[in-house]
Amino acid sequence: MNQSVAELDTALGTHDLSVWYGDTQAVKHITLDIPRNRVVAFIGPSGCGKSTLLRCFNRMNDLIPTARVEGEVNFRGQNLYADDVDPVEVRRRIGMVFQKPNPFPKSIYENVAFGLRINGFKGDLKEQVERSLRAAAIWDEVKDRLQDSALGLSGGQQQRLCIARALAVEPEILLMDEPASALDPIATSRIEDLIEDLKKDYTIVIVTHNMQQAARVSDFTAFLYIGELIEYGDTERLFTNPSEDRTEQYITGRFG
């Protein structure tokens, strides 16, 4: 069932997006659309700019003093890099899960409740924490020890807690920067199953080093190389019949 990005409703799109770190250009004039309620994977060798591109989507690059962004990231008809856009609001709408699980050194409950408190959540805090933990498929493992430190959880559990933390503030898009690269195969497969479940309610963009993972979890795949978008399209087609030589060389393991 090969499908085209153009036929689908767009959740977020970039237009001629470039990023510099000092004098080095990490992302070069990338234009692509992320379809709603789909999983898009960014693949490519180390240093190809896939993480940098991902971090543009919720203005995480703002935190790096030397980073400079040009071009547009459009979300709900608004350029996220326009002057009147507050990155704090962007990050609530577009959540992020990081490479290494990074729970707060607080209780499991507090990890999820923090985002709700700071954003002035008006509903039932406990209920929302439970719903988020359930959505991240970790509720059954932690429901009896919500007040224990999150640092006592295993790596895989910590990462699912981080996903719950991101989901709690009800984002529309979930960005995942190599979310399973620090985890063992069993924990990885749980995260992958979870991504499959979350697709129903969220648009997911995942950066991964692992091509099998991209093939397993994503609907669309973008291949980046030295800051450029080489190829972007239906995952199955891209892996079985890439149209670019460099894509084929990369996915068949001839470089990278």
Next chain:
Amino acid sequence: MKGQEDRFEPRLAQRRRNGKIFQAVCLSSIAFSVAMLVILLADVVRDGAAWLSFDFVSSFPSRIPARAGIKPAILGSLWVMLLVAALSFPFGVGAAIYLEEYAPRGRLRRLIQTNIANLAGVPSIVYGILGLAIFVRFFGFGRSILAGAATLSLLVLPVVIIAAQEAIRAVPSSLREAAYGVGATRWQVVRHHVLPVAMPGILTGMILSLSRAIGETAPVILVGALAFVAFTPSGPMDLFTVLPIQIFNWTARPQAEFHGLAAAAIIVLLIVLLLMNATAILLRNYYQSRRGD
């Protein structure tokens, strides 16, 4: 294993011996330091223990050694420490937070940073002169506890700032990203995540700084602490003396009795110092346990 003999020369015995020598050197360094401390303490205790009594800590100084006490000096030192902590903590931690979390990276920040490091090495007497000019005269604090405390706060600020900066810098950036990622503002990130994690390190800096401030003599003499105080200070604007000045004053006298009194006052000073450090360590442990590691 065979055939390798000529390609490697492990010299295991020599490598082990080197390790042992290094360990012995380290051990003797610590042994030397501890021995010095023990000799010092033993000397002070031998001279001063006989003079220690409840009367000694609860009496005013006197011309007659048997009646002399250090009540005003203890109270003066406590007042000064309290005010130094109250002044240097907010200013020091505030400056450190600004430099680490807010200040744009650039030449100006580097210049400020270098100057703070330099200020940490300025002789304390210079701070005394500064305190005399600014706090005693210009602000009109007079020869008060407040003037002394403000001067000592200036003296320890560089150390407080640098220690706090180190502690803040040691907070992993992944933690900041996690908080920003759920839509926290910079203030919320600092308040809820950076400060609690950095607090043990910040408090360690405070302990060291207060320990230095309580033993300082020269700048306090300059801002006008008195050697003979026959009343108890009741507020920050009162005249005052502190323990090191009382000690300095007694050691300068010819009579042997006063040397004994000085030794006894040193013991009290050390006890006050220990109590202060213990409090700070308890606070630090509290924050560490709350951090969950």
